[in-house]
Amino acid sequence: MVDVVTKSGTNRLHGSLFEFLRNSAFDARNFFSPKNTAFPTFRLNQFGGSFGGPVILPKLYSGKDKTFFFVDYEGYRRDSQVLQLGNVPTTLMRAGDFSEAAAIYDPITTRTNPSGTGFVRDQFPRNQIPANRWDPKTALLINAYPSPTSAGRLNNYLANIVQHQKWNQGDIRVDHQASSKDSFFARYSIQNTETQIPSTFPAVTLPGLTRPINLGSEDSFAGTAFQPAQHAVFSYVRVISPKIVNEFRMGYNRFPGRPHG
Numbered sequence: 001m002v003d004v005v006t007k008s009g010t011n012r013l014h015g016s017l018f019e020f021l022r023n024s025a026f027d028a029r030n031f032f033s034p035k036n037t038a039f040p041t042f043r044l045n046q047f048g049g050s051f052g053g054p055v056i057l058p059k060l061y062s063g064k065d066k067t068f069f070f071v072d073y074e075g076y077r078r079d080s081q082v083l084q085l086g087n088v089p090t091t092l093m094r095a096g097d098f099s100e101a102a103a104i105y106d107p108i109t110t111r112t113n114p115s116g117t118g119f120v121r122d123q124f125p126r127n128q129i130p131a132n133r134w135d136p137k138t139a140l141l142i143n144a145y146p147s148p149t150s151a152g153r154l155n156n157y158l159a160n161i162v163q164h165q166k167w168n169q170g171d172i173r174v175d176h177q178a179s180s181k182d183s184f185f186a187r188y189s190i191q192n193t194e195t196q197i198p199s200t201f202p203a204v205t206l207p208g209l210t211r212p213i214n215l216g217s218e219d220s221f222a223g224t225a226f227q228p229a230q231h232a233v234f235s236y237v238r239v240i241s242p243k244i245v246n247e248f249r250m251g252y253n254r255f256p257g258r259p260h261g
Contacts, residue, residue: 008175009052009068020046040081048074073170088145088157096129144213167193181239193227230254
């Protein structure tokens, strides 16, 4: 259970400002980041402020000892470079040479097993697929994968991708002491969060296609997400007797999370 309590204003004006900054200039190198490579960047900036006091309308109303307001704002900006280790086709595979992998069999040689059970196929000579047997579309799409960054068939691609996240949030609250027994307060809160997660591999424009292609693992959830959240609450407290206090409260939440792009 999490209880969140917001401040109320007082008879005196009070305010605050804050700034929190962190960046990779003061961070240690990631364990998986090889030496002599670009250091992953990280930028975090969190800032905001608050202000509260009595509600005063010159020549109309003075809320001292009765009506108070409180407002606050927080901004959040983060750019983080994440290291991802993945697999891409090797240089030989891109040329149709699969000698680094398991046996590759020619589908047009499929025939009934002489033993009478199942089917058999012939392996491509030297595990290489002749260029005249390549599918034209596959030969084009293979170029959507980047070249390996290291030798080997597995874990041969190290990507430095940058994730962006930002939000703006704030609250406004008004308290009113109608009498020694009756008090009211209302609050409205809002937060808009935008997260941008890039694809594992960089976008590539291929001949014959009008839009760039982004490839990557499905668990990366690449794309831009926009999440607006709103909350409102109203409360009325009545002191019935020294032993009995009644509170009437109602609230409203709205969280229409949806993709933004």
